[in-house]
Amino acid sequence: MNETIGLIIISIGIMFDFFGCVGLVRLPDIYNRLQAATKCVTLGTCLILLGALLINGVSALGIKAVICIVFILVTSPTAAHALARGAHQSGVKLWEKSVCDKYEEDKHV
Amino acid sequence: MPLIYQILIGILLICCFLCLYRIGRGPTAPDRTVAIDILGIVIVGFCAILSILTKKDFYMNIAIAWALLSFIGTIALAKYLEGKGFDE
Numbered sequence: 001m002n003e004t005i006g007l008i009i010i011s012i013g014i015m016f017d018f019f020g021c022v023g024l025v026r027l028p029d030i031y032n033r034l035q036a037a038t039k040c041v042t043l044g045t046c047l048i049l050l051g052a053l054l055i056n057g058v059s060a061l062g063i064k065a066v067i068c069i070v071f072i073l074v075t076s077p078t079a080a081h082a083l084a085r086g087a088h089q090s091g092v093k094l095w096e097k098s099v100c101d102k103y104e105e106d107k108h109v
Numbered sequence: 110m111p112l113i114y115q116i117l118i119g120i121l122l123i124c125c126f127l128c129l130y131r132i133g134r135g136p137t138a139p140d141r142t143v144a145i146d147i148l149g150i151v152i153v154g155f156c157a158i159l160s161i162l163t164k165k166d167f168y169m170n171i172a173i174a175w176a177l178l179s180f181i182g183t184i185a186l187a188k189y190l191e192g193k194g195f196d197e
């Protein structure tokens with residue numbers, strides 16, 4: 001029973017991973033790609049690790065999976081934030097159909 | 110190997126190749142950095158599936174170490190792109 005639920009959760013997580021990577025290829029801009037890929041892939045990998053915990057129960061593997069979920073949930077948004085700021089500071093232009101850029105407006109006030 | 114795990118590992122390999130496409134094709138340096146970050150997180154999920162499949166828990170150690178090293182590498186590349194020193 002636990003193995004069935006775990007496999008369903010792992011399948012949902014891999015689906016999120018796949019959609020994130022398709023967004024990484026298909027979207028037009030660095031900021032759009034960063035937003036799509038980071039959110040989808042973080043959720044997908046956390047669901048895969050949660051499925052590993054459900055299949056194996058509370059063992060050494062399950063506890064390590066929980067530690068890995070905590071690490072990914074802390075580090076992935078931090079890396080995305082630093083990367084977006086670095087890209088903006090290094091002068092990467094937005095897509096030409098983007099509507100607003102609050103960070104650029106704040107720099108000129 | 111059961112069929113369901115073969116399908117799941119196949120989809121994850123397709124994800125890795127999409128990331129490699131963006132690493133090779135990306136017009137600017139931050140594009141490539143984003144793709145390297147995403148490739149690291151996908152490989153963490155790959156290690157989790159391998160550890161379920163073989164019932165060995167040292168693959169999860171590899172996953173933890175890979176997540177932390179990928180984070181440190183991405184932070185270093187982001188600070189390099191920002192064009193400032195590391196000590197502020």
